[in-house]
């Protein structure tokens with residue numbers, strides 16, 4: 001499959017019953033590998049300041065399942081959560097991999113990087129005589145890696161770890177490293193976005209990125225654009241309560257300015273997503289998540305950011321009865 | 328023989344970051360310092376936000392037990408707004424909650440625990456295993472390895488149940504205050520039932536025999552990693568219109584005595600934690616300030632006690648308090664109790680799925696708070712979890728959290744008394760030097776450590792007393 005076809009596949013909006021996006025990726029990866037001496041993507045994955053939600057989200061990958069990603073797609077050389085080695089044996093592996101695969105490995109960073117107090121709010125490894133902080137590790141490995149993937153919104157943009165008042169001085173990976181970062185944002189990341197990006201790196205190299213450094217494959221459209229409730233929005237028919245079936249804008253939906261393909265890709269074997277669960281999208285892939293999304297249940301135009309006041313509302317909504325169901 | 332200090336870091340195969348420094352006197356562990364090495368400051372993050380944000384925001388404390396935080400925040404808001412819950416809402420909530428706990432337990436046993444006992448293939452991410460005490464025959468190793476990969480698929484299915492009703496996982500959306508936003512339609516219930524059946528077949532057919540196999544082959548671990556056997560649980564699975572009924576009861580177990588719980592007896596101590604107190608601006612109280620340079624301190628976790636004693640929390644505590652397990656307080660007891668609990672919860676989940684009545688979304692949220700201070704509790708996957716909030720005009724003034732790993736991974740308190748995990752390590756005899764990490768790793772992982780959440784401090788003024796808990 002050529003790169004254009006692959007991109008088309010990721011962009012395919014048709015709600016296909018067999019949900020073959022990632023299944024197709026896996027097939028493609030196998031046939032690619034057959035022609036390339038079983039090439040796999042060498043990955044060093046470090047967890048920094050986050051909730052661990054992204055590695056759990058990764059384990060929810062289907063077609064390929066996370067186990068298939070381990071065995072068929074990537075060489076996961078270092079990863080605090082999944083590796084078998086422990087203690088200084090794990091540190092040895094990290095040091096060796098960084099040297100031996102310099103310029104070849106992909107660095108995955110899961111979490112924000114605290115800067116305050118020399119980064120001591122996040123120590124990823126200790127030895128008898130020193131602390132290796134997330135700050136040091138990202139600087140060290142980030143300059144040796146071929147690609148750097150920021151996994152999740154904390155790594156991409158600071159996320160919840162840097163939410164106000166940010167007493168740890170946490171920042172995104174892109175504020176630490178002076179190089180291109182592939183931001184695969186989401187709180188947590190949808191496993192398709194992450195595994196799809198890895199597949200692209202393996203087979204075709206760097207994917208096309210949007211102005212926030214995110215692969216356009218997955219973040220190119222707003223949630224609002226393809227939302228199943230868009231017709232309610234256009235008619236000005238808004239939900240009054242969580243659980244209602246109308247447009248969730250009145251209850252804080254961030255869909256109008258959130259780049260993500262949740263409405264058609266959905267989550268966990270493609271079964272659901274927040275708006276289909278009768279709750280608002282909280283904009284978890286955004287640069288300003290969570291502070292720009294809170295209060296979560298307050299309409300976007302009232303959340304406080306000037307940008308959001310400009311969101312175009314349907315012309316026929318009633319001013320007097322604002323956000324209430326019409327009629 | 329001279330004492331020797333060894334740093335065990337990183338302790339891999341867990342959620343979050345953990346380092347453990349042990350002191351060895353010959354072949355015996357005579358001291359252990361467990362360091363939780365990450366701090367995020369969640370209580371600060373929660374301040375000055377609308378209190379209803381807590382249901383989604385606090386889930387971001389932990390990715391592997393996010394539903395527990397969403398649940399306890401929902402209970403807290405239910406009380407704050409005086410919601411009345413329907414039977415269907417409680418069934419749906421508990422189905423979601425159970426599906427997340429089952430996910431956690433399966434992943435813990437296979438992905439995190441199994442490589443402590445089973446030979447893994449020598450390729451990434453299993454290379455460099457250093458299993459110096461492997462006891463299973465190659466056939467059993469092979470079978471358990473296959474189950475490792477199947478566990479990845481089955482735990483995904485457990486999360487699929489959560490996503491069906493909760494919108495996504497982790498960090499589900501629909502278990503919120505007042506009930507559940509998703510309508511339990513017949514198709515969703517049926518689909519969840521089919522998934523639940525697959526999960527429960529795996530649990531009965533693989534998880535149980537695999538646990539038994541390991542318990543037999545490593546039966547000496549019933550004598551290794553033993554705690555004082557003092558257990559605490561806040562109870563689990565709430566029912567009733569006001570969340571007043573607990574299916575698994577709460578309590579404190581000391582020897583054979585079960586004592587009713589009084590959360591006013593909880594106390595926290597920062598002697599060995601990277602926190603200092605400072606006078607808070609604009610108030611006459613003291614506030615805890617993170618201080619990574621504090622001399623002598625070694626962790627971001629605080630030392631939490633109940634009535635002056637450290638307590639072990641988690642599945643073993645719940646099973647013992649509820650009379651469903653009679654055994655000791657060792658490494659293997661913790662593993663075994665977690666598996667028994669998984670069996671129990673898959674049965675409950677299937678039963679609840681059969682009892683849910685198809686119908687509209689069972690949710691009704693009241694809009695005006697009737698209180699301004701609330702404490703809510705539940706048990707998360709790993710044990711007792713507490714949230715408390717003090718609000719003004721629906722805005723959070725203080726939001727405090729005590730998580731399970733703070734109980735189990737408590738550092739030494741002001742009297743030098745050990746927390747449960749540290750206590751389980753001290754006294755351990757390591758027969759051969761190359762087995763050190765292996766033995767320590769088994770003991771530590773039996774607590775299912777998740778240090779992401781231990782990193783969040785209870786933002787108290789000095790000691791926690793009942794009134795300051797609010």
Ligand code: SF4
Pocket residue numbers: 223224225227228229230231233246247248249253254255256275281
């Ligand atoms: S505002 Fe939200 S719920 Fe409404 S159409 Fe847009 S994305 Fe969908």
